[in-house]
Amino acid sequence: MAKRYNPNKCKINRNYSISEIALLYDVHKNTVKTWLRRGLKRIDNQRPYIILGRDLKQFIKDLRGINKRPCELGEIYCMRCRTPRKPEQGTTTFDTETTRYGRIKASCNVCNSAMNRYFRLSDLEVLQRHFAVILPLQQKRIG
Ligand SMILES: [Zn+2]
Structure with a gap:
């Protein structure tokens, strides 16, 4: 069963590190790294990675959309x-x-x-x- 993450948990005017996101959503750091590979944007390639709150929020919304998207009739x-x-x-x-x-x-x-x-x-x-x-x-x- 896919977890449901609340996009409103993150603040759009904040920046987040991988550990902070892991803590916020109660997931393992590796899960956040998977999110990065699946399209979660970070501001650059410098470690530690920084993720903008608004990008995180959009990603969480998309993630839920993917999990939630029902089949249309005929699909x-x-x-x-x-x-x-x-x-x-x-x-x-x-x-x-x-x-x-x-x-x-x-x-x-x-x-x-x-x-x-x-x-x-x-x-x-x-x-x-x-x-x-x-x-x-x-x-x-x-x-
Ligand atoms: Zn196919």
Whole structure:
């Protein structure tokens, strides 16, 4: 489960060191270093690194946005792209997993990785309208 960080914890008019950010968000210093690699801006390459409060705040907001971003109708979360993607046309299939749940399988239209999404069978009709669907035989009998 991804942690939820509060962007309002940091002050935009302050500067922060890696240790201060680690303390503020109760994370390990290595987590902050990972954030730097993932796009958190620092003012320059001089150690100790200094991060502007307003950059930190924006980064935390973005981080939450990424974790929170839901799939639109017709999208499936791609693990490789780490974002919701539309399936490549003609790759989407619906399978039944249990009497109540099914699974959509498709390929990402950007990186071509396999994508999966579970859904309630009661939502099947709505979902089918949003995906270009090839029904497997098994599914046709339920319909
Ligand atoms: Zn992808």
